[in-house]
Amino acid sequence: xxxxxxxxxxxxxxxxxxxxxxxxxxxxxxxxxxxxxxxxxxxxxxxxxxxxxxxxxxxxxxxxxxxxxxxxxxxxxxxxxxxxxxxxxxxxxxxxxxxxxxxxxxxxxxxxxxxxxxxxxxxxxxxxxxxxxxxxxxxxxxxxxxxxxxxxxxxxxxxxxxxxxxxxxxxxxxxxxxxxxxxxxxxxxxxxxxxxxxxxxxxxxxxxxxxxxxxxxxxxxxxxxxxxxxxxxxxx
Numbered sequence: 001x002x003x004x005x006x007x008x009x010x011x012x013x014x015x016x017x018x019x020x021x022x023x024x025x026x027x028x029x030x031x032x033x034x035x036x037x038x039x040x041x042x043x044x045x046x047x048x049x050x051x052x053x054x055x056x057x058x059x060x061x062x063x064x065x066x067x068x069x070x071x072x073x074x075x076x077x078x079x080x081x082x083x084x085x086x087x088x089x090x091x092x093x094x095x096x097x098x099x100x101x102x103x104x105x106x107x108x109x110x111x112x113x114x115x116x117x118x119x120x121x122x123x124x125x126x127x128x129x130x131x132x133x134x135x136x137x138x139x140x141x142x143x144x145x146x147x148x149x150x151x152x153x154x155x156x157x158x159x160x161x162x163x164x165x166x167x168x169x170x171x172x173x174x175x176x177x178x179x180x181x182x183x184x185x186x187x188x189x190x191x192x193x194x195x196x197x198x199x200x201x202x203x204x205x206x207x208x209x210x211x212x213x214x215x216x217x218x219x220x221x222x223x224x225x226x227x228x229x230x231x232x233x234x235x236x
Contacts, residue, residue: 012075013206014040014063014174019072021058021229032058033069034229040174040206045197047220048210055229056210057102057178063208064099064176065089077173094122098167100177104159106151112138112162113147119166137165140195142188156183164192168199175199175207181215193219 021033033055040046050056061067063074065081074081077096082088093099106115116134120126125133138147141161151159160183167175175196181189197219200207209216217223225232 011042012039013042013077014208015073015075016059016063017073017075019059019062019069019074021055021062021067022070031229033062035072036226036229036231037072038224038231040208042173042204042206043200044222045200045207045209045220047216047223048208048226049212049223050226054226056226058229059226060176060178060208060210063174064097065093066099095124095171096173098170098172098175100164100167100175100180102178102182104151104163106159106162106166108151111148111150112143112154112158112165115151115162116166116169120169123170123172125170133169134165137169138162140168141165142191157185157188160184161188161192164195168195173205175205177207177209177211179211179213180209181211181213189213189215 017037019033019036020031023030023032036059038046048056048059058067062069065074065076068083076092079088079092081092107118110118113131113134116137117130120130120133135144135147138144141164143158143161143165146154146158151162154162160180164180167177177196180192180196184192193215196207196209199205209220
């Protein structure tokens, strides 16, 4: 692990404390996460590295309120996540979190612009406001000339950039990305990483990237390593 300590007075936007996740596989107990604690500040880019099966994606899904931890606590933008309050979970996912999935999760019957607009609709944006915001983020990821294309007419890298644009659209304070450059060529990958960095700095968003891509280190304020469900050597 490497990085800098948070500056005094910097606001924490995302916090995990002593998070565990346990599964049962037949008669076996699988400890996917073992007491993970971390914080991410406003404007900070945190990269999480580790081998396959180390718990990276499980942690990301718990931070994004897609999975419930077995124990521990998650606080997002000052609000503690409570698994027994489904409306709170939905509100956090829709309004406070932008998620870039490794498998895109685009609607095949919607154009690139409509996919982004649909994500904005879930966040409470509609009409011309949603259209303008979708156009803005699609231009930012270099897809202004592909906004009316269906996913089947886009390359894998272009579909990934639509997924990135959907996560970036709107006011989400926390951005979570699962291998966001995995399907991008070097030029597109560098462009997306630069966009992530600039958004974190200029708009004060907290960004967590799960990755195997060494290029992510060039934009990260901190890099943490997870292995066998544990962060190595604590957090710095």
